[in-house]
Amino acid sequence: MHPAPSVIFFSAFSGLGFGLLAFLGLGMPGLNGWYAFTFYFIAYAFAVGGLLASVAHLANPKNAIKSFSQWRSSWLSREGILAIAALLVTAIYAIGRIFFDTSMIGIGAIGSVLSIATVFSTAMIYTQLKTVPRWNSPTTPFMFVSYSLAGGALLAAQVSGQLSASLYLLIVAAIAQLLNWRVGDQRMLTSETNLGTATGLGNVGVVRQYEPPHSGKNYLLNEMVYVIGRRHAQKVRRISFVAAFLIPVLALLSFRDAPHIGGILAIIFHTLGVVGGRWLFFAEARHVVANYYGK
């Protein structure tokens, strides 16, 4: 799949932003006034920035408002609704924290649940696609949600103490990522779909394309037959894993006396790792339509 920068930015930063909102809604950290404002500003900048990036991906954005209408069947529609709901509900909680020094625990908790539900529905947009076997497994939402919680914990400065929430959640997210790669590789190997089933000619013999339907590029090839990412998949996996998990965990462990330095280092590397990982998530995914083109 074509790794469009707008979609990578959207999924990486909205995940981090909603993860942070989930922690803030639970009163972690329990700050008021200007300190609270700073945290909410970062969370909203990431979450809203990510959502705006996804609007930039649209070819006809004037109809974007209509995307809130089909929640009965469409995960993309559900995601839009949940995102707006999460932003509005946490805004009420944030106003209480910033201006009135009060913590409306119930509203904050609802905001947290909505934030995580938003990330879950983002993941389901990809998970639901049977046409991309690598994505079509329960490990995809597990990975998205655990990334979001780990990044959110780091941004919410849950770094002090020997076994901080950040440390735990980074390890969980690392496991989720490894599982997603492993199950994804498995899905590719066990996929029943090939050029034989795609053309129905598999019963006759071995099928090979000898002439493509068009000599130039087209939307399908640009959008769904992206082969560069697959070539370097193993290297990018290692680089993104080291940046997203290994360095942050080591930073948190080695700066135990100065947890904020460790935390900032962890955030920088984790964010780079998330962006790299998301690039690969799209770039190495193979859509079944590639069969028709023999790629």
Place this chain on the structure above:
Amino acid sequence: MTSLPTHTDQKLGLVIDLDTCVGCHACVVSCKSWNTENYGAPLSDQDAYGDPSGTFLNRVHSYEVQPEAGPAQTVHFPKSCLHCEDAPCVTVCPTGASYKRTEDGIVLVNEDDCMGCGLCAWACPYGARELDLKAGVMKKCTLCVDRIYNENLPEEDRVPACVRTCPSGARHFGDLGDPESDVSKLVAKRGGMDLMPELGTKPVNKYLPPRPKDTLDCGVSLDPVASEAKGFLGWLDKALEKM
């Protein structure tokens, strides 16, 4: 509404005969022509005199099939929307632009609602949907919905443009939900098949597999006439070898 109908009155679709298709691409051209001049945004081209690309609703691939024994055969393979009963492209649509009609089962895009997110194209296993880069909306086969019910056209023209134009009679149009229709009988007789049945999309369009080839006595007729040269040619062969 992007939920799928539980039942459609008809299942209009195409039956494509892979045995008779000669790969001339006439259906591709007539499809592009009709659908550029009629319903919806025209099918645009980009950089037509440089590095061209463009929107097409129908494309013809060409494949070589090598059976276990015997010579390979070529199969031309036209591909367009299969108007699936369980169309994944419809349910993923967030705006309600994609829908499947209850009266005849045709899958359509309402371009006034489409926001051009492209998710339906990702959900389609067949590559049947292409985003028009000029108009920014998703384009797909309409089964020429603006021809088949059009009483301003002579009756013989009230079929999809690709079917009307096919010079080898490889494309058939009809109601695949009616077991007594010509297309249904054709599918039953020729063993019509689904593409990627394992993905559970239940396509309405069917493909007729190529008929088994004649089994000529290939072994004898294609044997070399002589492997060793004799007589004058034998002498010439040796003489040239020595030079």
